[in-house]
Amino acid sequence: MTHAHEGGCACGAVRYRTTGKPVRVALCACTWCQKRTGGAFGISVYFNDADVEFLQGSLRKHRLTSDAGRWLESRFCEACGTTVTWTLELRPGWTGIAGGTFDQPTYWYDLEAVVFARSMPDWMVIPDGLDVHDAMPGHPSVTEPGE
Ligand SMILES: [Zn+2]
Numbered sequence: 001m002t003h004a005h006e007g008g009c010a011c012g013a014v015r016y017r018t019t020g021k022p023v024r025v026a027l028c029a030c031t032w033c034q035k036r037t038g039g040a041f042g043i044s045v046y047f048n049d050a051d052v053e054f055l056q057g058s059l060r061k062h063r064l065t066s067d068a069g070r071w072l073e074s075r076f077c078e079a080c081g082t083t084v085t086w087t088l089e090l091r092p093g094w095t096g097i098a099g100g101t102f103d104q105p106t107y108w109y110d111l112e113a114v115v116f117a118r119s120m121p122d123w124m125v126i127p128d129g130l131d132v133h134d135a136m137p138g139h140p141s142v143t144e145p146g147e
Pocket residue numbers: 009010011012013014077078079080081082
């Protein structure tokens with residue numbers, strides 16, 4: 001049997017279901033994630049597109065271009081504004097799910113990596129055992145939010 005997990009936005013209008021395991025889970029402290037969440041970091045839970053199904057509600061899209069020149073598209077609930085999902089030009093075929101939007105038990109997935117550690121607040125402590133990158137893995141000099 002395949003594991004399915006559901007979640008949604010703050011007001012409940014948007015609902016989704018994911019199937020199976022994520023392809024990547026990263027905590028991202030890039031400035032884009034800080035702005036779009038209003039918090040210190042985003043939790044990016046990526047699935048293959050085929051493993052994410054949107055069940056109800058209407059998502060608005062907003063696209064912007066990173067410093068590296070690639071687009072990032074966030075999709076948020078029309079009613080309450082919660083960013084539920086996004087896609088990145090850098091990661092074709094992957095759908096990012098905002099890690100805090102899953103139903104209980106919300107944090108059922110394992111965190112693998114921290115990216116953009118350089119823009120974390122000073123008080124943030126990273127647990128042992130994670131793969132930590134100052135910026136984007138493989139492109140240390142490039143500011144590329146979203147992973
Ligand atoms: Zn909503």
